[in-house]
Amino acid sequence: xxxxxxxxxxSAAGHRFSVWRWxxxxxxRDTLNRLRRQLGxxxxxxxxxxxxxxxxxxxxxxxTAFSDxxxxxxxxxxxxxxxxxxxxxxxxxxxxxxxxxxxxxxxxTQVSKEDALRDLNEWLGLSADAFxxxxxxxPDALLVRLNMSASFDTSTLIERFKALPGVTETVVDLAWLDxxxxxxxxxxxxxxxxxxxxxxxxxxxxxxxxRLAVESRRQEILVAxxxxxxxxxxxxxxxxxxxxxxxGGGVTAWALVTAAGMWLSSPxxxxxxxxxxxRISLFLNPVEVLVLLSSSIMLGMLGALxxxxxxxxxxxxx
Amino acid sequence: xxxxxxxxxxxxxxxxxLRELSFRIEPEELVFLTGHSGAGxxxxxKLIMIMERQTRGRxxxxxxxxxxxxGEAIAAHRRDIGVVxxxxxxxxxxxxxxxxALPLVISGxxxxxxxxxxxxxxxxxxxxxxxxSNPESLSGGEQQxxxxxxxxxxxxxxxxxxxxxxxxxxxxxADIMKLFRAFSRAGVTVLxxxxxxxxxxxxxxxxxxxSEGTLVQGVLTSASGV
Numbered sequence: 001x002x003x004x005x006x007x008x009x010x011s012a013a014g015h016r017f018s019v020w021r022w023x024x025x026x027x028x029r030d031t032l033n034r035l036r037r038q039l040g041x042x043x044x045x046x047x048x049x050x051x052x053x054x055x056x057x058x059x060x061x062x063x064t065a066f067s068d069x070x071x072x073x074x075x076x077x078x079x080x081x082x083x084x085x086x087x088x089x090x091x092x093x094x095x096x097x098x099x100x101x102x103x104x105x106x107x108x109t110q111v112s113k114e115d116a117l118r119d120l121n122e123w124l125g126l127s128a129d130a131f132x133x134x135x136x137x138x139p140d141a142l143l144v145r146l147n148m149s150a151s152f153d154t155s156t157l158i159e160r161f162k163a164l165p166g167v168t169e170t171v172v173d174l175a176w177l178d179x180x181x182x183x184x185x186x187x188x189x190x191x192x193x194x195x196x197x198x199x200x201x202x203x204x205x206x207x208x209x210x211r212l213a214v215e216s217r218r219q220e221i222l223v224a225x226x227x228x229x230x231x232x233x234x235x236x237x238x239x240x241x242x243x244x245x246x247x248g249g250g251v252t253a254w255a256l257v258t259a260a261g262m263w264l265s266s267p268x269x270x271x272x273x274x275x276x277x278x279r280i281s282l283f284l285n286p287v288e289v290l291v292l293l294s295s296s297i298m299l300g301m302l303g304a305l306x307x308x309x310x311x312x313x314x315x316x317x318x
Numbered sequence: 319x320x321x322x323x324x325x326x327x328x329x330x331x332x333x334x335x336l337r338e339l340s341f342r343i344e345p346e347e348l349v350f351l352t353g354h355s356g357a358g359x360x361x362x363x364k365l366i367m368i369m370e371r372q373t374r375g376r377x378x379x380x381x382x383x384x385x386x387x388x389g390e391a392i393a394a395h396r397r398d399i400g401v402v403x404x405x406x407x408x409x410x411x412x413x414x415x416x417x418x419a420l421p422l423v424i425s426g427x428x429x430x431x432x433x434x435x436x437x438x439x440x441x442x443x444x445x446x447x448x449x450x451s452n453p454e455s456l457s458g459g460e461q462q463x464x465x466x467x468x469x470x471x472x473x474x475x476x477x478x479x480x481x482x483x484x485x486x487x488x489x490x491x492a493d494i495m496k497l498f499r500a501f502s503r504a505g506v507t508v509l510x511x512x513x514x515x516x517x518x519x520x521x522x523x524x525x526x527x528x529s530e531g532t533l534v535q536g537v538l539t540s541a542s543g544v
Contacts (some may be wrong), residue, residue: 019426222407316369
């Protein structure tokens with residue numbers, strides 16, 4: 001690079017830096033001019049990227065809200081206490097009374113071993129006398145319903161139940177919760193799949209758009225290379241193009257998700273309220289917005305980088 | 319300084335464009351390169367620009383063996399060479415001024431300096447009043463002169479020209495040649511590929527004549543028999 005500074009004016013490195021900054025400013029100006037000239041097609045590209053990016057963004061809101069809800073439901077609503085064999089009716093009554101008096105407890109139901117066996121037979125679809133002669137292996141039990149709206153630590157309470165005389169074991173009835181959690185896990189996997197699909201789709205869209213942009217400027221790139229432009233110099237406007245597409249796509253996705261959130265918020269809250277749960281948010285929080293914007297910008301630049309590097313390398317003066 | 323040392327170039331098609339070519343052009347020298355089309359003129363210029371690589375031998379430009387110039391250094395190498403193309407290679411989406419300024423912008427000249435240099439170069443080729451025009455609106459000869467202005471604007475050490483007077487009338491051709499000569503006197507190595515034998519004959523400069531990739535005449539000081 002020819003350094004044409006006056007003696008003592010600026011150092012060579014300072015000069016290179018100012019040239020570099022100037023080249024960047026020129027590339028930005030050039031990019032914006034070109035996008036302005038093709039506003040329609042540029043907007044369309046931004047819109048497509050925005051729509052694609054809004055799918056994982058909105059899905060992530062649903063998954064987050066769902067997981068959040070599960071977190072709050074994680075206290076379990078009932079506990080079964082298995083009792084010692086041959087516990088006298090008097091001691092069972094005493095236990096029952098003692099537990100019922102606890103503020104965390106709504107109700108306690110006694111389930112005798114006979115009732116339990118009958119339930120099991122029914123559940124298995126066997127006749128009532130199927131286990132006759134084998135004896136009843138099931139213990140007597142107490143079914144304790146917990147007060148979900150009170151705040152307390154479930155595990156300490158269960159430890160307290162376990163320590164009660166006559167109680168051999170506690171079974172927390174969380175089967176439905178397990179099912180919900182499995183569903184949540186599936187939703188999270190699904191979210192990952194959609195994120196990957198959206199990332200790939202955005203990359204391809206931006207890559208293809210930039211490839212066409214490079215191709216349409218073939219002659220200019222050829223001449224620039226002939227008079228000594230480096231690949232980095234030629235590539236710069238395309239990277240800015242990728243930046244603009246990525247940023248625009250991110251903002252569009254944010255707007256779409258926010259609009260959808262506003263539309264869904266009130267019916268969703270009604271549904272949540274009917275289950276007695278707290279408020280949920282159907283909007284992206286500032287951190288999520290930042291992640292959405294930065295990832296779409298990075299995608300835009302990455303797509304532009306890969307596409308333009310390949311394409312520009314293939315344009316060599318012959 | 320341009321030096322070819324037993325340079326051969328064989329294309330992938332098997333055609334030998336240059337065979338064992340050796341010559342040396344000193345700074346301040348202006349040399350013509352002639353020969354029928356297909357004699358290897360374009361290949362020779364392309365080797366200097368690193369648009370092609372030789373199959374054998376050494377090409378040394380300003381003391382540097384081009385075999386060692388790779389990657390980004392190729393772009394830097396091209397910035398040290400001014401080239402006038404036969405087909406102008408101008409950009410029609412910008413003004414004459416911006417076309418001439420392109421190599422200066424790429425080389426990172428000072429912004430105020432660029433304006434001065436572009437106008438000085440346009441003045442030399444007589445197109446100062448056309449700086450705001452689009453090259454498309456200019457005649458073929460004028461476009462060629464814009465290309466010359468672009469090649470000399472950065473005052474390169476080496477100036478290559480491929481048929482620079484092809485579209486110009488004799489008077490203008492002579493003016494352009496005077497310009498090239500002035501450059502060579504200022505220390506620039508000038509190599510001009512041309513068919514314009516009438517012009518060469520008046521210039522009394524060394525002539526390299528290529529035929530089938532080899533040098534027919536290394537030195538010719540007058541236009542004997544042309």
